[in-house]
Amino acid sequence: MYSVKLEIFEGPLDLLFYLVDKNQLDITEISLALICREYEDYLINLRKLNLEVESSFLTVLASLLEIKSKTLLPDPPQENEDENYQRPEHELVIQLREYQRIKSATKELEEIADKAMLSFPRPETGPVDDEPVVFTSQITTFDLMDMYICMMRRMKKQEETGVIEMQAEKVSFPLIFRRITKKIKARLSTSLFELFESPPNRIHFIATFLVLLEMARRGKISLVQDQGDEIITIINRRRARREKKLEMAV
Amino acid sequence: MSDEFIAKRIIEGILFLSANPLTIKDLSDVTGFKPSLVSYCLKELVEDYEARGIQVKAIAGAYRMLTNPDIAPYVEKFSTYTRGVTLSRAALETLAVIAYRQPITRGEIEEIRGVNVDGIISKLIDMRLIRIEGRAIRPGRPVLFGTSNDFLKTFGLNSLSNLPDPDKTENNQESKEGRL
Numbered sequence: 001m002y003s004v005k006l007e008i009f010e011g012p013l014d015l016l017f018y019l020v021d022k023n024q025l026d027i028t029e030i031s032l033a034l035i036c037r038e039y040e041d042y043l044i045n046l047r048k049l050n051l052e053v054e055s056s057f058l059t060v061l062a063s064l065l066e067i068k069s070k071t072l073l074p075d076p077p078q079e080n081e082d083e084n085y086q087r088p089e090h091e092l093v094i095q096l097r098e099y100q101r102i103k104s105a106t107k108e109l110e111e112i113a114d115k116a117m118l119s120f121p122r123p124e125t126g127p128v129d130d131e132p133v134v135f136t137s138q139i140t141t142f143d144l145m146d147m148y149i150c151m152m153r154r155m156k157k158q159e160e161t162g163v164i165e166m167q168a169e170k171v172s173f174p175l176i177f178r179r180i181t182k183k184i185k186a187r188l189s190t191s192l193f194e195l196f197e198s199p200p201n202r203i204h205f206i207a208t209f210l211v212l213l214e215m216a217r218r219g220k221i222s223l224v225q226d227q228g229d230e231i232i233t234i235i236n237r238r239r240a241r242r243e244k245k246l247e248m249a250v
Numbered sequence: 251m252s253d254e255f256i257a258k259r260i261i262e263g264i265l266f267l268s269a270n271p272l273t274i275k276d277l278s279d280v281t282g283f284k285p286s287l288v289s290y291c292l293k294e295l296v297e298d299y300e301a302r303g304i305q306v307k308a309i310a311g312a313y314r315m316l317t318n319p320d321i322a323p324y325v326e327k328f329s330t331y332t333r334g335v336t337l338s339r340a341a342l343e344t345l346a347v348i349a350y351r352q353p354i355t356r357g358e359i360e361e362i363r364g365v366n367v368d369g370i371i372s373k374l375i376d377m378r379l380i381r382i383e384g385r386a387i388r389p390g391r392p393v394l395f396g397t398s399n400d401f402l403k404t405f406g407l408n409s410l411s412n413l414p415d416p417d418k419t420e421n422n423q424e425s426k427e428g429r430l
Contacts, residue, residue: 010340011365056364098362106339106346108414109405113337116406118319119305120329122269245279 271312310402353394
């Protein structure tokens with residue numbers, strides 16, 4: 001089956017917003033008869049949509065009818081006669097108003113993006129880094145997973161050669177954190193393999209991975225992976241900044 | 251010549267030479283000037299260049315020289331710089347929701363937009379415009395999304411506080427008193 005996605009209306013709110021806007025209505029006083037009819041017309045044309053999409057449109061239509069029926073009924077008698085009493089707004093009205101704000105925010109964003117595109121920086125000149133590196137943001141979860149599998153395989157190999165000692169082990173994250181910090185402190189970069197102690201231990205393994213991820217998240221380290229090569233290197237960011245400074249000063 | 255005047259000239263020169271954006275800290279490290287002095291000079295430079303063919307602009311916390319947008323038709327032929335970000339209306343709208351309401355969960359975005367946003371979210375993550383900020387402390391621990399540094403760069407913003415206020419600039423819609 002060939003399904004066409006209509007770019008114009010992204011969901012029921014978008015349609016409703018369009019109709020309200022087109023008919024120059026205030027969303028707080030939606031003239032429901034008109035809106036409902038147009039809304040329904042549109043729905044009928046969309047009959048071939050999938051169930052989920054159609055039902056979301058129908059929910060909004062039901063809300064419109066609910067609003068309408070409420071406006072037809074007199075207000076319930078108030079216990080304390082308050083002149084400023086206002087009928088509580090229907091959820092849909094609140095939702096629609098929020099949507100309207102986002103619409104105008106979108107327009108703003110579009111404008112500043114267009115403007116930003118019109119400013120040009122200096123092109124990069126001078127020596128280009130010949131080491132192709134991929135920075136933290138580009139290492140995906142899958143790369144880390146591959147890495148983990150690779151490490152496990154290594155560990156297995158070592159396990160096979162020796163006697164395996166079973167022991168209940170407690171892992172302390174602060175301890176591992178300190179150990180990693182100590183190892184990477186003196187150098188700019190450290191290979192991931194250097195961080196794992198021998199004999200290899202699965203629990204330490206997992207804990208070290210978790211601590212590394214946390215450190216990367218806090219911006220203490222960057223994880224770098226040479227393209228082609230599968231080894232992840234840990235970059236000490238404080239050190240990197242210092243070296244960059246020196247480089248710039250030269 | 252006063253100290254400020256000298257410092258300003260030095261910083262101007264470095265900004266001109268650098269192909270990369272420089273933070274106040276970068277400039278302070280290189281020149282040995284106090285960050286407060288650097289920041290003062292940068293502020294001056296931003297003003298000085300306002301009406302020129304080149305602007306000094308802060309983007310995502312770092313300063314660089316850029317050509318003025320109003321001369322774009324003439325200079326773009328010379329630029330080899332490609333930015334190439336094209337976003338669909340739906341993606342832009344979702345991005346707007348995230349930018350203005352961050353940190354925000356997927357469910358909350360869908361509530362505002364009234365449609366499923368799964369596909370758009372992963373696209374925006376792929377484009378590095380948004381990122382996962384953490385998880386909300388509530389049942390289900392839903393993932394919270396926020397905008398990234400690349401978002402600021404793409405939109406030429408210095409920080410999120412530079413986002414235009416949609417309530418203030420909303421002159422096309424007659425806004426009623428009942429704002430939320």
